[in-house]
Amino acid sequence: MYTREILSPRPILCVIGSQSIKRKQMLLLMLTSGVALVLACSAFLAYERFSFREGLTHKLDSLAGMVGTAATGALEFRDTKVAQEILATLADEENITAAVIYDRERRPFVQYVRADPTGSPVAFTPPAPLSDGHDFTTTHLSLFRRITSRGERIGIIYLESDLSELSGRLHQYVQIVLGCCWRPGL
Secondary structure, eight states: OOOOOOSSHHHHHHHHTTTTTHHHHHHHHHHHHHHHHHHHHHHHHHHHHHEEEHHHHHHHHHHHHHHHTHHHHHHHHOOOOHHHHHHHHHGGSEEEEEEEOOOOOEEEEEEOOOOOOTTOOOOOOOOOOOEEEEEEEOOOOEEEEEEEEEEEEEEEEEEEEHHHHHHHHHHHHHHHHHHHOTTTTT
């Protein structure tokens, strides 16, 4: 018959109980400092995540405004070649994975999809256009913004950005925190 051994805190208390007062104070101070450090680092990481998301949303909104303004003439004259050239400039933005300009009737006019580094084709279906706003998923930020000319909506722009920069930054911060905790004497 199998018996399960239950670990009790008693051996730990016996070890701590046999230590000197000076040693107990040092252990208590180390424990308190460790908890404070973990809480401070957690708060820092949470704030960094929040502020990065806010900054990325603002950046994407500004980019959508610039692309939308540049595409106004192409939409009014139904010039897909010019609109495609405008979206092609988004290739310089490494975090933009897809973009779509919708026409007045809310149909996809032109689209841009970031090329796969391996060269394989990337499957992308333009989402149904929504009103102005943004949405975060676990891997992407999606943003819709209307394109206007003389106060009238003539189209909608959709931008999709990956969050690889955020995950990379958070990974670096975790490494820094672990490095500080692991080697505090440096």
